[in-house]
Structure formats: C-alpha cells, structure tokens
Amino acid sequence: MVRIARECIDDLIARADIVEVISHSLPLRKAGRHFVACCPFHQEKTPSFSVNAEKQFYHCFGCGASGNVLSFIMEYQHVDFVEAIHELAGQLGMNVVYEEDGQKTESPAARTDRHLAIYQLLQHVADYYAHQLTTPAAAAARRYLEQRGIDQQTAQKFLVGFAPDAWDGVLKTFATQETALLQAGLLVETEQGRRYDRFRNRVIFPILDQRGRVIAFGGRVLDDSKPKYLNSPETAVFHKSDALYGWYQARQQRPLERLIIVEGYLDVIALAQFDVPHAIATLGTATSETHLRIIFRQVDQVIFCFDGDDAGYKAAWRALETCLSLMNGKRDVRFAFLPQGDDPDSLIRRVGTVAFQNYLQQAKPLSHFLFDHLLKRIDIAQLEGRARLVEVAKPLLAKLPEGAYQTLLVQRLNELTQVDFKKLTTLIQDAQPKHSPSDPVAVREKGREKREKISTRNIIHLGRVNRTPIQMAIQLLLHTPALAQRAEDIYSQVSVLIDKDGDAEFLMLLIELLNRQPDMHLGLLCEYWRGTPYEPLISEYALQENLLQQPIVNIEAEFDGILTQIKQQYYQYRYELLLAKSRLAALTPSEKQEFFELAPLLSRVSHGIKP
Ligand SMILES: [Zn+2]
Missing domain, CATH: 1.10.10 (Arc Repressor Mutant, subunit A)
Structure with missing residues (x-):
C-alpha cells in the first residue's frame, strides 16, 4: 500500500508552528503563556479556545475540540488526513514523501508534476469541450439543454460541454499529449493498440474535486444509443467511490446547512438552475459510506431524493442501510419520494421551485421510513x-x-x-456488529464520537476527574514527555498490571516510545497514534485543564509519587495472586521468596516510604 512516509509526517509536524498555522485562520491573542481566540468549532462570545506553542497543541474548554496542527487543518477545513498533510506541506514549502512497503516510491516532486500535468490537461480538455458546445455541430446538444431549461449561465457554472461526433476530436487537438490523454481516461485503446476518443457525440459534464479541479468527465448521449451515460474510468486523480458530482459548486453556498442527494448530473444542474443550489449526485454508484463520511464532515442534514417507483424504494432502502452506522442525535437524514415517473429534473421544471421545496419538506425522517417500510411487510x-x-x-x-x-x-x-x-x-x-479496529476511518470516527462524549463530561468534571495512578502517569507523560526517563525502571511492573488495568498497555507503549525519542511533544504524540485505537485515549488524557494551563510546580516529585503508587499496585497485585495460588497449590521456592519479600514492601509503600 502506498502511504505517506512516517518521517515525512513527523518532519512536517516538527517544522510547523501551530500558532502560526492557526493564526492564518483565527485572530489569536496572546494571553499569558498561551494564545487564545473564540473557538471556531462552537458558538461563543468569550474565548475558550487556547493554543499552546510549547506543546504544539490546541484545545477548547467549551466544546472539547483538541489536537495538533494537522487535527486543526482537518477540522477547520473539513479535509481528510492526506489533504491536511498536503495543505501543511504546501504552507511550509515542503514535499510530501510517499512510501510503499517501507520503500520510498517515485519522487514526490515527480508524482506531483505528473498529477499536475494530468490536472492541467483535463482542464484544457474541459475548455475544449465547452468551446465545442458553441459550434454549429453542437446545435442538437444546445437544443437538449434548452429543453431542460438550462441557461448559458448555469451551463457555464457546471462547465457543461460537448464532445463532437468524431473518433479523434480530442486525440487530434491534443496530439502531442497522447500518453497523458490515455492516463487521464480520455482515450480508449483497442487490443491492436489503436486509440480513439472515449467521448463522442455526447453532452459533457466535467466532474470536479473538492478544490474545483477537473478530475473526470461524464457524458450523456443525445439520441437512443447506449450507454445513455458514460463516465471516465478510474485514473490516478479520479476515484469513483469518493467523488460527488456538484460537490464543489454546492460547497460554495454559505451557510451550507443541508445537502440533497439526487441521482444524475442533470438533476443537480436543473435544481441549481431553479435556485436549489445544494444538490449533489454520486457517479452511477449507490451512495457509499465513504461518500456519507465526506458529506457529514460538511453538513448534518441530508435529504435523499428518489423516484416513487419500486426501484426508487429499493435504492432508498439501500441508502438507509448505509446511513445507519453513521447516525447520531445530531444528524438528520430524510427520504423524499417524488411522484412516479418523475426525477428531480423533470419535476422542478413542471411544478416550479416552491412546489418542489414542498416535496422536500415532506421528506420522511430516517426513523419513519425505517418503520413504515417494515410495517408495510x-x-x-x-x-x-x-x-x-x-x-x-x-x-x-x-x-x-x-x-x-x-x-x-x-x-x-x-x-x-x-x-x-x-x-x-x-x-x-x-446483534451488534463487531468493529474491526484496523479500519482507520472507523477508528477516527469512533475517536470523534468518543471525544464528543468526553467533552461533555469534561465540562462538568474538568480538573476533578478521578484518575487511577496509571492514568495520571499517562497524563503527566503526555504533557511532560521528559519525565519518561524516570519511569524506565517501572516498565516491567506495569507490564504485569496489563491483566488488571486496561490502561497499563498504553502506559508501557508511551514509556517505551519516549525513552527512544525523548524530544517529542504532545502534538507529535497525537500524530504518532492517529488512526489507532489509542487515539481517543490521547484526546481524553490530553484535555486536562490544570496541565494545559500552567506547568505543575515540582512536577518530578509529583510524578515520582505516582510511580510509587503504581509500584504499590503491582506489589498488591502480585501478593494477592500468590496468596490465592498458595491456597490451591504449593508455591515454588522462588514464589515463596517473592511472597515473603512482598509483605513488608506493601506496608512500607502504604506508609509513603519508597522501597
Ligand atoms: Zn469550542
């Protein structure tokens, strides 16, 4: 699997300054040792969002948002991890390095250049198609758009074009870039090696990515030939499973509170033409969980639009099943069923915007649709x-x-x-399905859900949450990694406590890592465990007001005290274990010796004297 190289991520985080990055987006004000601002993730009048330069970490005591510089970019710009890496690398003028099975792959600059060339070519081809739409050869295509009530302005907004009825329209126009055309999915190659235009005599709908770059095309025939719709194949820049038609245009709407999911390009464009500018469509596939995760990063309210016929109901039910695992109290998913034989495009042209909005108003909430559907049967x-x-x-x-x-x-x-x-x-x-912790998206989502829960809890209990000694050790280490040296000799004892204490394993990993890499800070630690089952633990333990606000006086002594408590736990545990065993069977000589050594240690430790 190709992935971003670990060192590259560490290097980025190490070089980035979280204060500088966040100050591009928020007016940060210096307040004591920190920088503060009104939180961008919840509504507030007095600042509770704070950025810590030393720990390279931000947190909000109002809503519990927290993380390092990459978390901020992801949350603030609604982008995924890889996009955030690229964004940060761009700001720092650094390259993103990829690796495959531990080996560096193609130099990142070369890859970027190659992608850049494909993006540029796709844009030029889109311009070419758009120009073709204005030529006499495109009369039928223009008539088709006119019949659908789509004016020039809307057509331009969606970059609608026309592929002429020729085998070599694109091929001849971009003759010097034949290989790139092939890589961009614009040509078809026969087994004999003959190449020709993929899109011929079709109305062309360019498909854009989140940043508005052309990544692929969809084409619709003007007559009865088959297939009615044709899409670009998967390419280096186009992945059907996460592309959404109209997404870029819909995202320009402010505020964007909800999205309507329809089935075709023309539905999206027709709705935009009739002042319903927040419709999007998947590209000939059912809405996937990946699509929904992308959508829910942007809005909480989604309305699916389906035909009122059998096929429409079936598709709606499939969409419902996909939504279930992502539902929570905040999200609102509804299903609108249009009159039989209508799609959004034909309906809005027939009844107008207001009546169409009424159909949306009557959309069934997911819970209604679910039970109605079952009760029908x-x-x-x-x-x-x-x-x-x-x-x-x-x-x-x-x-x-x-x-x-x-x-x-x-x-x-x-x-x-x-x-x-x-x-x-x-x-x-x-009946609950078992979650596989290896799916990083699911893990991250879980972390987010958990954090939402934690944040509410922290608002109530902030600063006086009861922690076990192991949890307190984790907390202090996250905030003051240099303490790890002092914990080295407790490592083996913590490992014994794993059976008893669920957090012991994480403490071990933390001690081990920090002794290997002593100059880490909280921001880097967040990154190290991102996408793993430990991620939620970090956000939970990192959010501790007294630790974030000021350094603890004499933190070494505090930490040593906690280590003593952990040792005490260990002695207690071993003692009880051996005691229980001695009642069932004879102890081995070494166990006996340990047992007798433990007894005095227990009392000494419990009197606060170090062993
Ligand atoms: Zn907040």
Missing part, C-alpha cells in the same frame, strides 16, 4: 408478526451507534411490539 396485529418485526428490526437497530438516537428507535420498537424495552436492548446489543 409485517402485520403486527398478530403476535407472530410482532415477533417477526423484532427479528427484522434487530440487526438494523444494532448498526446504530450507541446513544440517544438508538435508544429512541428501540423505544419505538418497544411501542410497536410490546416487547420489554430492556429485553430489546439486550437483543440488539447481542
């Missing part, structure tokens, strides 16, 4: 039907993340079936 007047409803609903509700939203749906199921609420909850918990 299951008669709950009979006991057997109610039992069946529980069986069918169980795996669906089990997909929902735990939380208020899931509880409300279980309650609804309880009302419908009269099966005891607690019983239902247990049944659904048993």
Whole structure:
C-alpha cells in the first residue's frame, strides 16, 4: 500500500508552528503563556479556545475540540488526513514523501508534476469541450439543454460541454499529449493498440474535486444509443467511490446547512438552475459510506431524493442501510419520494421551485421510513408478526451507534411490539456488529464520537476527574514527555498490571516510545497514534485543564509519587495472586521468596516510604 512516509509526517509536524498555522485562520491573542481566540468549532462570545506553542497543541474548554496542527487543518477545513498533510506541506514549502512497503516510491516532486500535468490537461480538455458546445455541430446538444431549461449561465457554472461526433476530436487537438490523454481516461485503446476518443457525440459534464479541479468527465448521449451515460474510468486523480458530482459548486453556498442527494448530473444542474443550489449526485454508484463520511464532515442534514417507483424504494432502502452506522442525535437524514415517473429534473421544471421545496419538506425522517417500510411487510396485529418485526428490526437497530438516537428507535420498537424495552436492548446489543479496529476511518470516527462524549463530561468534571495512578502517569507523560526517563525502571511492573488495568498497555507503549525519542511533544504524540485505537485515549488524557494551563510546580516529585503508587499496585497485585495460588497449590521456592519479600514492601509503600 502506498502511504505517506512516517518521517515525512513527523518532519512536517516538527517544522510547523501551530500558532502560526492557526493564526492564518483565527485572530489569536496572546494571553499569558498561551494564545487564545473564540473557538471556531462552537458558538461563543468569550474565548475558550487556547493554543499552546510549547506543546504544539490546541484545545477548547467549551466544546472539547483538541489536537495538533494537522487535527486543526482537518477540522477547520473539513479535509481528510492526506489533504491536511498536503495543505501543511504546501504552507511550509515542503514535499510530501510517499512510501510503499517501507520503500520510498517515485519522487514526490515527480508524482506531483505528473498529477499536475494530468490536472492541467483535463482542464484544457474541459475548455475544449465547452468551446465545442458553441459550434454549429453542437446545435442538437444546445437544443437538449434548452429543453431542460438550462441557461448559458448555469451551463457555464457546471462547465457543461460537448464532445463532437468524431473518433479523434480530442486525440487530434491534443496530439502531442497522447500518453497523458490515455492516463487521464480520455482515450480508449483497442487490443491492436489503436486509440480513439472515449467521448463522442455526447453532452459533457466535467466532474470536479473538492478544490474545483477537473478530475473526470461524464457524458450523456443525445439520441437512443447506449450507454445513455458514460463516465471516465478510474485514473490516478479520479476515484469513483469518493467523488460527488456538484460537490464543489454546492460547497460554495454559505451557510451550507443541508445537502440533497439526487441521482444524475442533470438533476443537480436543473435544481441549481431553479435556485436549489445544494444538490449533489454520486457517479452511477449507490451512495457509499465513504461518500456519507465526506458529506457529514460538511453538513448534518441530508435529504435523499428518489423516484416513487419500486426501484426508487429499493435504492432508498439501500441508502438507509448505509446511513445507519453513521447516525447520531445530531444528524438528520430524510427520504423524499417524488411522484412516479418523475426525477428531480423533470419535476422542478413542471411544478416550479416552491412546489418542489414542498416535496422536500415532506421528506420522511430516517426513523419513519425505517418503520413504515417494515410495517408495510409485517402485520403486527398478530403476535407472530410482532415477533417477526423484532427479528427484522434487530440487526438494523444494532448498526446504530450507541446513544440517544438508538435508544429512541428501540423505544419505538418497544411501542410497536410490546416487547420489554430492556429485553430489546439486550437483543440488539447481542446483534451488534463487531468493529474491526484496523479500519482507520472507523477508528477516527469512533475517536470523534468518543471525544464528543468526553467533552461533555469534561465540562462538568474538568480538573476533578478521578484518575487511577496509571492514568495520571499517562497524563503527566503526555504533557511532560521528559519525565519518561524516570519511569524506565517501572516498565516491567506495569507490564504485569496489563491483566488488571486496561490502561497499563498504553502506559508501557508511551514509556517505551519516549525513552527512544525523548524530544517529542504532545502534538507529535497525537500524530504518532492517529488512526489507532489509542487515539481517543490521547484526546481524553490530553484535555486536562490544570496541565494545559500552567506547568505543575515540582512536577518530578509529583510524578515520582505516582510511580510509587503504581509500584504499590503491582506489589498488591502480585501478593494477592500468590496468596490465592498458595491456597490451591504449593508455591515454588522462588514464589515463596517473592511472597515473603512482598509483605513488608506493601506496608512500607502504604506508609509513603519508597522501597
Ligand atoms: Zn469550542
């Protein structure tokens, strides 16, 4: 797998200054040892967003947002990790280095240049198609757009063009760049090696990425030939599973509160023409979880638009199933069913914007659609039907993340079936799919959800959360990595405590890492465990007001005290273990010796004397 090289990420974080990066986006004000601003992630009048230059870490005590410089770019610009890396590298004038199986791949500059060349070529080809639309040969295409009520301005906004009815329109115009045309998916190559234009005699809809660069094309025929729609194949810059048509244009809307998901290019364009500018479409595929994650980074409200026929219902149900695992109390997913035989394009032209908005108003919330759909098939007047409803609903509700939203749906199921609420909850918990921790997107999402929970908790308990000694050690190490030296000799004892204390493993990893790389700071530590199951732990332990605000006086002594408590835990644990064993079987001589050595240690430690 090609991935960004670890050293490259570390190098970026080490060279970036979080204060400088954030100050491009927010007016930071110096306040004591920190910089503060009003938080960009929640509404507030007095600043509770604080940036710590020494730790290269930001945090907000209002909403719990926190992280390092990359987290900030991801959250603030709504981009994913890789995009954030590129953004930061761009700001610092550095190259992003990739590696594959530990080997550096193609020099990043060469790769960027090659991609750059493809992007440029795609843009030139889009201009060429747009120009073709103005020629006499495109009369039928213009008529087609006119019939759909699409004016020139809207067509230009979406860069609509026309591919002439020729085998070599693009091929001849860009003759010197034939290889690049092939890489960009614009040519088809036969087995005999003959190359010709992929798009011929079609209206062309350029597909843009998040930054507005042309990455591919979709083409629609003007007659009855097949296929009706044709897309570019997957290329180095175009990945169907995460591309969304109209996404770039929709994102220009401010404020952008909701998105409408429709099925085709023309639906998107027609809605924009009729003042519904926030519609997007997937590219001939069903909406995937990846699509939804991209969408939910931007808005909480999504309306799916489907035809009111059987195929439409089936597609809607599939979309519902995809949404379930991403639902929470904040997100609002609805399903609008249009009159049979209509798509958004034809409907809005027929009834106008206001009536169309009414259809959207009547869209069914996900929970209604879910139960309506099931109740259409299951008669709950009979006991057997109610039992069946529980069986069918169980795996669906089990997909929902735990939380208020899931509880409300279980309650609804309880009302419908009269099966005891607690019983239902247990049944659904048993049906819960096991999450694989190796999926980095899912892990990150989980971390975010967990952080949302943590932040509410921290607002209430900030500064007086009860922590175990191991948790306190983790906290102090995250904030003052230099302390790790003092913890080296406790390593083996912590490893024994793993069976007893879930946090012991993380403490071990932390001690090990910091002794190997002593000059890390909190920002780098965040990065080190990003996308792993430990990520939520870091955000949880990093957010500690007293540690973030001022350095602790005599922190070494404080830390040593905590280490003593951990040792005490270890002695206690071993002592109890050996005691229990001695009741079942004879101890070995070395165990006996350990046992007798432990007894006095226990009392000494518990009196606060170091062993
Ligand atoms: Zn905040």
